Amino acid sequence: MSTDNTAVFVIAEQMVGGIQPISLQLLGKARLLADELGTTVGAVLLGQNLTNDVHKLIAAGADLVLQADSESLVPYQSELYTEIIVKLMVEHRPEILLIGSTFIGRELAPLIAARLETGLTAHCIELVIGGEGALEQRIPAYGGMITIVCPEKRPQMATVANGVFPTPVLNPARLGEVISIQVPKNLPQRVQTLEIIREKLEGISLETASVVVAGGAGAGDQEGWDQIEELAGILNAGFGSTRPAVDAGWTELETMIGQSGRMVNPDVYIGVGLSGELQHMVGILGAKIMIAINKDAKASVFEKVDYGVVEDCRVFVPALVERLKNKESTTGKVTHVI
Amino acid sequence: MVNIVVCVKAVPDPSFSDKLKIDPVTKSLPRLDIPLVINPLDSRALEAALQIKNKYGAHITILSMGPPPAGNIVRECLALGADKGILLTDPAFAGADAFATAYTLAKAIEKNGAVDVVFCGMASSDGATEWVGPEIATFLNMPVITMVREIVDDQGDEWIVKADYEHGYRMVKLKLPAVITVTRDLNHPKPLSFSGIIKARSKEISEWDHEKLEIPVERVGLKGSPTKVTEMTRLENRRNVKMIEGSLQEKVERLVQILSNAGVV
Numbered sequence: 001m002s003t004d005n006t007a008v009f010v011i012a013e014q015m016v017g018g019i020q021p022i023s024l025q026l027l028g029k030a031r032l033l034a035d036e037l038g039t040t041v042g043a044v045l046l047g048q049n050l051t052n053d054v055h056k057l058i059a060a061g062a063d064l065v066l067q068a069d070s071e072s073l074v075p076y077q078s079e080l081y082t083e084i085i086v087k088l089m090v091e092h093r094p095e096i097l098l099i100g101s102t103f104i105g106r107e108l109a110p111l112i113a114a115r116l117e118t119g120l121t122a123h124c125i126e127l128v129i130g131g132e133g134a135l136e137q138r139i140p141a142y143g144g145m146i147t148i149v150c151p152e153k154r155p156q157m158a159t160v161a162n163g164v165f166p167t168p169v170l171n172p173a174r175l176g177e178v179i180s181i182q183v184p185k186n187l188p189q190r191v192q193t194l195e196i197i198r199e200k201l202e203g204i205s206l207e208t209a210s211v212v213v214a215g216g217a218g219a220g221d222q223e224g225w226d227q228i229e230e231l232a233g234i235l236n237a238g239f240g241s242t243r244p245a246v247d248a249g250w251t252e253l254e255t256m257i258g259q260s261g262r263m264v265n266p267d268v269y270i271g272v273g274l275s276g277e278l279q280h281m282v283g284i285l286g287a288k289i290m291i292a293i294n295k296d297a298k299a300s301v302f303e304k305v306d307y308g309v310v311e312d313c314r315v316f317v318p319a320l321v322e323r324l325k326n327k328e329s330t331t332g333k334v335t336h337v338i
Numbered sequence: 339m340v341n342i343v344v345c346v347k348a349v350p351d352p353s354f355s356d357k358l359k360i361d362p363v364t365k366s367l368p369r370l371d372i373p374l375v376i377n378p379l380d381s382r383a384l385e386a387a388l389q390i391k392n393k394y395g396a397h398i399t400i401l402s403m404g405p406p407p408a409g410n411i412v413r414e415c416l417a418l419g420a421d422k423g424i425l426l427t428d429p430a431f432a433g434a435d436a437f438a439t440a441y442t443l444a445k446a447i448e449k450n451g452a453v454d455v456v457f458c459g460m461a462s463s464d465g466a467t468e469w470v471g472p473e474i475a476t477f478l479n480m481p482v483i484t485m486v487r488e489i490v491d492d493q494g495d496e497w498i499v500k501a502d503y504e505h506g507y508r509m510v511k512l513k514l515p516a517v518i519t520v521t522r523d524l525n526h527p528k529p530l531s532f533s534g535i536i537k538a539r540s541k542e543i544s545e546w547d548h549e550k551l552e553i554p555v556e557r558v559g560l561k562g563s564p565t566k567v568t569e570m571t572r573l574e575n576r577r578n579v580k581m582i583e584g585s586l587q588e589k590v591e592r593l594v595q596i597l598s599n600a601g602v603v
Contacts, residue, residue: 078482078483103501106468107483110468110473117437117564119435119565121565145573147568148568149566149568153564191516192510193509194511197506197509268597300356307593308581319586
């Protein structure tokens with residue numbers, strides 16, 4: 001089997017611990033798009049000791065895996081990766097190329113797009129085949145949704161964050177072709193990743209938390225922020241943020257929920273002191289019960305949740321925390337439910 | 339002397355973002371006179387350049403593409419300590435996506451002459467793509483490191499930087515000339531000073547259009563953009579909110595009850 005010039009391609013990424021869910025999610029989506037277009041799915045995987053990961057890519061929907069297995073590809077090197085992928089794309093000429101919005105994906109995608117002289121849409125939350133087979137790429141902006149297309153240039157390229165699309169059920173019986181690529185030698189190495197350092201993870205994973213508390217600009221200052229964090233701690237909740245809270249320096253960019261950040265899927269979401277910007281709210285569309293606390297009764301967040309409390313979070317959150325602490329002490333046990 | 343170009347974008351003041359919403363009837367953005375400010379991440383890019391200038395001496399060129407009022411943002415950067423400004427302004431530049439923007443900026447950097455480092459913010463607060471920096475690097479055939487949070491070693495022409503990575507960071511060595519896109523963790527921009535504002539008055543801002551850049555009009559603006567916006571839709575409310583009323587304590591009780599029913603407490 002070989003891909004024709006209309007294939008849907010995915011750049012898979014081997015991170016510490018193997019293939020990450022984002023690569024499988026992209027393959028699941030690519031499979032659906034390819035079936036609708038009547039074409040095949042290709043995947044590119046660069047790294048080391050790839051055999052298991054290649055099988056996973058096929059099980060997730062790839063018909064063809066182009067793999068380069070070499071110690072020179074670990075850790076990630078932007079120039080080498082760009083050269084290999086650009087060459088493969090020129091050779092295979094896919095219609096669509098999907099890349100995860102990981103830190104590496106967000107650096108590689110524009111390097112590839114500029115070399116291929118094609119368009120690239122950032123952090124899509126919907127990908128739909130529209131008229132004449134064009135890929136309609138949707139992003140949230142300005143309180144609504146913007147549709148972007150790339151009418152003439154190919155491939156049509158988009159990045160997508162982890163959790164936007166579901167992780168497909170792996171089918172180990174699926175068959176696919178694997179082609180090994182030679183790694184080019186003697187490339188200029190003007191940029192060299194010396195090492196990738198992983199810092200210790202703290203707190204509860206946002207993606208798997210059954211309760212998520214997110215804080216926004218309404219926290220006012222670090223003290224207000226710490227109060228919201230205390231609430232998250234008492235509820236055994238994942239603690240996320242909005243861009244203004246990150247901008248204010250109260251928390252790390254990695255805690256940001258939304259289009260260009262984390263996608264969460266909790267049973268209960270509590271948004272505290274945040275306005276309800278769509279770029280944030282699209283990160284929590286899957287929540288079962290949504291609650292917002294904001295002192296501004298007109299905040300647009302109240303249009304997007306199930307329960308609203310109009311109060312200054314700097315007053316309300318300490319009162320709620322106090323009440324929850326008392327509940328624990330009177331019943332004599334901590335009633336966390338996972 | 340290090341030659342530095344800082345790319346800055348004049349963006350609508352983010353504190354007015356509540357006003358800038360898609361009109362549900364016209365399905366387009368309303369024309370509003372929202373004041374322009376420097377893209378917050380680009381002020382970090384400028385601060386990084388100013389720190390290099392303080393340490394080793396440097397000549398800093400501010401490069402911005404936008405309508406004539408964006409010149410005020412360039413002037414502000416000169417007041418903060420940059421040496422020279424270039425405003426790329428031309429009706430033909432309107433509607434540029436990241437690709438056409440990066441191409442135009444790259445042509446201007448080439449025309450401006452020798453460059454050792456190009457600093458950009460890692461994203462803009464309005465467009466929210468992160469592509470302009472790395473695409474400029476591609477057009478200039480320079481290496482790039484995106485999302486730099488710390489410059490560990492900036493001596494000579496081989497630098498070592500830390501760049502963001504999932505749950506950690508990348509330690510990267512790069513050879514100048516290069517493009518670096520910066521995160522908000524890199525530094526804290528300093529405020530304007532009165533003496534800076536006075537000094538900026540005598541600094542030069544050039545205005546260049548596509549003819550001055552000697553690039554065909556098909557390569558810039560909407561025409562030079564591979565991507566097009568085809569539709570804008572207002573999102574309808576997805577949920578019917580129940581507002582919790584009463585005194586502070588009543589609201590707290592009611593919320594605890596909701597959390598309890600949901601099995602959270």
